[in-house]
Amino acid sequence: MRRVLSRVCALALLVGASLTPALPASAAGNTLTVDVGDVVRPVTHVASGGLYGVGSDSEPTSDQLLPLSPISFTQPPPGTTHLGNGATEPCCDALDVTGNITRAGAQQFIRMPDIYPSFPYQWQGWADWEDKVRTMVQDRLDATWATNIQGWEIWNEADWTWDTAAAGSWHDGWTRTYRLIRTMDTVTPIVGPGDSHYSHDRMLAFLTHARDTNTVPDVIIWHELGSMDWNSFDDHVADYRAIERSLGISPRPIAINEYNSRDQMDIPSVAVHWISVLERHGAREAHRAYWFEAGTFNGLFTLDGQPTASYWAYRWYGEMAGNVVRTTPQSWLDGVASYDSSREIVNVVLGGDSGNNAVRVDGLASFGSSVDVTVRSVPGSGRHTHVSAPTVMSTSTMPVSNGSVTVPVNGMTAEGAYQVVVTPAGGPTSSWQQTYEAENATVVNAQTRSSSGASNGYYVGGIDGSADMRSDSFVDFTVNVPTARSYTMTIRYANGTGATSTHGLAYNGGAWSTVSYPPTPGWAQFAEVDVTVDLDAGYNMIRLAKGSPYFDGGTGYAELDSITLS
Template identity: 80%
Template structure:
């Protein structure tokens, strides 16, 4: 978390200053982003669709504003926070007070423990004070028995410059002491860290060595990426971290970048796109837009009055992605993220970073027929102070497919703007609205994504086993979008290798649970279909299939989930 210790500039002034830092060269053109539709990188999980202090209350942004963004993870202050970030006059948005909003939108969150303190840098008041604060925070969370979306305790924030070694002792020893205290109170919730303000190989090696030797290795590794054009370094940071794990004999951890983007570039849409690209490409679990300004605006995706900005539309296009992230090869400053939803035959490419006349070349379109429909849209390079009601459609045309490929010109680009290239068969998507939702694309809580050639998209969710309490309940939340309010038949594609009928709880939009029964299948990852009826409202709905969840006594036996289909 970055807070200015000098006079706070207005958001508008900072937006103008940000635009003076170019996302790419002043003049560049003739570059091509190559998208290989046939090469899968990973399932779509919207890695970069998160934020630090991004949710300001149970209604800011509203759940309806969050749902189209396909949110992933957030970092929020702890229960009982007294923190006054970025000139705020009142503490806000502790994890428990915003939990309902985030859950309704399909998201999870980390709790940043040191934000119990009012100021930043934090003012250390001694070990008895800190340990009492830790006990208070953990007990408050444990008392929130219906809150299921806490995915980790962040023990400290940017200790490389906020930890007072002279008063508190070494950070390594402080980490161990705090880790053991939290574990004694809550042995279930993951612990994440060390949350350095930037990645330093020597510092990370020293920390991991100490953590390994004391049995306090974080469940999820966190660091921050906050430099101008820092996306250029992310691949090297991940590679170095993975090498450290191997050399120290530490099993692979998921990586969370719970602050990304710099102060000067925060409001440049194409810079956010660069971050999306590398975060997807190099294997982050989740990543959160940095908190440089006011809380509750999703860090500039909305104006302070709640209207969408230019950056919002870049994230909205990203949020629309379904199926798999597919391989793309950048050129010069031109980069992007691309997805392929094979059930609807939609390729969604979001790109930016260069100016002038450039192009997108798509290969692997053999299943689309002899021609495709291509729509090119743009969102401008304006910042957080300017509302943008909608993106601009630049062109829509039918293009012949040659040897399974097409090249789409994207002319008149600006280096700060972001562009979308949407490709479907010439007659349009195979269905007018999305009907198939893959479990591996959904919000997966206390379960695991696995791969199988028998799965409908090459992956499924297993290990949906937990029933003990709100920290270990296992479920999958599907965020679906339907055209009309009515009853729908929902086909659940599942596997049940127990040899007997098993069950899950089914609930939608926070309503009462019913039961879905799964007859035995030929084995695990051997799929069959169970049909149920659901009554959905027009627009977005959240459908939960659970082994264990609040207000549900727990399912019988076990089942794996591949997908749901609505008809």
Template identity: 75%
Template sequence: MRSTLRFPRFRRAATRAGVIAAALGAVIAGSSVPAEAAGLTLTVNVADVVRPATQVAAGGLYGVGSDSQPTTAMLLPLNPTSFTQPAPGTTHLGNGATEPCCDSLDVGDNLIRAGAQQFIRMPDIYPSFPYQWQGWADWESKVRKQVQDRLAETDMTNIHGWELWNEPDWTWNTNSAGSFNEGWARTYKLVDSLDPVTPIVGPSDSYYSHDRMVSFLTHAKATNTVPDVIVWHELTDMDWNNFDDHVRDYRAIEDSLGIADRPIAINEYNSLGQMDIPSVALHWMAVLERHGAREAHRAYWFEAGTFDGLFTLQNQPTASYWLYRWYGAMTGNIVETTPHSWLDGVASYDASRKIVNTVFGGDYGNNTVRVEGLGALGSQVRVQLLSTPGSGRHTAVTSPTTISTTTMAVSNGAISVPVNNMDANAAYQLVVTPVNGPTTSWQQVYEAENQTVVNANTFGSGNASNGYYVGQIDNNTDMRSDSFVDFTVNVPQARSYTMAIRYANGTGATSTHGLAYNGGAFSTVSYPPTSGWAQFSTVNVTVNLKAGYNMIRLAKGSPNFNGGTGFAELDSITLT
């Protein structure tokens, strides 16, 4: 294993302050791209499922500035998973800002409409970075106020973690506050006494360290303060090369200490110099999907409220936006990709529409994408190839470039697509469908496991339409623990649609969920018993949707809903 302690501790006292004035908008290539190469092959195996498509890497730190920056309409095509936003009542002035922004409770409704969750970064109640410690009485008063403010927001359903501190490996004031491990335990117990429901996440070190993680988890286990979600940051150039080692090392520490597996969140990823290079973000997408992160957030090096450079300051899409939009369109399952040198990618397969969507990049020259396992798409397929350039966050890119649209013969279930004159900074999309296009003109089947799943869990089953379903949708106590699935759907016209809900109900009696869409009133959906759990049947309801994006919630519990009865599992919905 490569050393996990070798990364420079340059940190951001010198980068978060004044970076805008440094005018780092131009792409800084340097070591971010390989020496010129060609003749490489990225292999995509449609038959080898990695996980359900959930856009693991589609999140940001300080990515949303207000209820309208970016607007919900701008966020929806990116299918964002989650964000880290600052504390309620924040006074933080990040990256040269002259006034605070991005308060987690102020932006919460915008994120809910976009189907995203959020962590609250508690120490960003302080104005400066690195934080200026004011004593334990001051800190605990601030913590109490934050939790009380959150609990007062009884309709805010998307707070899924308290981040107790940020980068304690260099921002924690040991001389004044004592050891971080003791400070973590003290703060954890205070937050837990005020809010025993919302998960607690950490330790949020600025880089992965074996020794620090062992010390932290040993103390946390001894004090019964192990975080519900493990967080660290990946901020060094080309750190994607080490992410698999970090995950393996962390899991080995859990096993050695007898700690049950925790979800992993990387709530800051990508380096200062490489932030605006689409192919670098692509490398991060690939390893985060491949090696088991639950969620990950683009780092906040520059302006807040731009989804960390996916939009310009004038709210126009950048080159990187198109990469994340292609990624946001992934449905069905993430499937295996095998990189070759610097050429890497992420791919999905949606069996309901027979679409293979691959985003890739990372090397120069004339290369190839080989797609295997295409038997279900027929003897010929339509192949569309697009690109987005390597420009930075200050350059608007109104649309991607279509390189080619061709028909190719499938041989032994595979095609090999030449991609010539590749730019190692750019990113590319390859879309493969049956020769006449997708089997439906618009997305009609929405798998529950691809959606925003809150206080419930995803399970695998051969009976499920995509191999997975959502179960344990059990809670209806309050906004912190309510269980529901939010489906983001995109329909071609405003009208009534029949929505077929594929469900399982093993209780032996009729169960119910609440149904609401686009923030409207709830109605009740009834689920007659099926032959058992993960034994699916269908009920039909009618929904009146607007043209474009709509948010449909199926809930055991939710604000403004009294709560469902019994229990039910969700496999998918189909709109016709």
């Protein structure tokens, strides 16, 4: 977390990098290559989270958050006294904003040391800290309605904020706090170590100690905050995975719960660089750093709640569905791309170079002999500039040659962001998205699995938990429909139990009903069942659950492949 100028200077010393590197002033002729047939992973909008991104139960509003498809946030703990970035009152503790985050289809980590008012944290002794930990955990346990707490972050940037002289070694402090949490809460994941930057030596020492004390985090977190640190992210991931293997630790999810530097936070093309590498190199989730005011989603909205240029880059990213597919950057030109096979849409978000460049999309043989292409742009303006809408640079129909099309993106600026959308000639197969893959949804206490029999190659299994709000298993689908009316929702499922199973169904905070799944020939062998849902125009949240608050719990077990609205 970043709050004071002196900390920025300290970070510069740590990473050994200038805080204001030059973006390319003049370059041309580079090509971003997209291979529709090379799947990286299901779309889950890895980079769409934020630290203190939600300021209250209505800031940003649900209408503002939903198009961004946020995956997760880091928020301060219940009872926080923290005053970040010049704030005069504490804000946005995890339980106060849990409704807003749930409505947005996201989860959250609780940053425990933000119970303290100032940063760097002022240690008040072990008795004080342990009393605070017990109170925070108990407050969460009492919030039986809150399902979106996905981790306890024990400390933040211990590499420079842990008071060794007063509190003892960081490793012993981690173990002591971990064990205290587990005396009260054996279910909620614990995340760490949360250093301000990736360090091989620190990570190796920390994980060795954690392994030897049986306190290895459930999720590994660190920060990527140096200017142009996206260039090193793949090396950091590879190094971390090598440490895991060397210590015999099973692979943990990686969450970068602060990314981007203060001086580049407002630059849309820099956000595109970060999104691209975070998707490409295996983060489960990542949060925009908290340099600015809470509740602005760290500069995606102006202080009066209007979208900025960077907002549109993230909104294009939030529109992605289906699978993330392979992109190959050239020079400074980089981007992220998705292919939604249910609608035949390729969505590319790119940036980072200036001049006349191009996007080459391969693997389009199924699109026919020609494609429709739309190119949009937003400028490189910052967080105080309202950008009401992207600029449409061009719309055209282009021939496909050997399954490929090369789209010119002319007059690029190094700071702006761009979107290229490719569909078969005549447009996508439906005017609005009707099929939603379970693996693209918010999957809680369940697992995404692959199968050739699943639509789009993936499905969600292990939807087994119903003990309480910490272990409840469910899938939350965010859907966007054109009109308010009743829709038939076709659920594609598998049930290998040999008997009828059930899930709970609720949408938009309404009452629960029950969905019955007759048995199928086996697991990952899918059938369909139809139910009727009454949806509002625009965004709706649909939950299918084995367990959830205010629901008695499903019977048997079932796997989910997709839902289709018609």
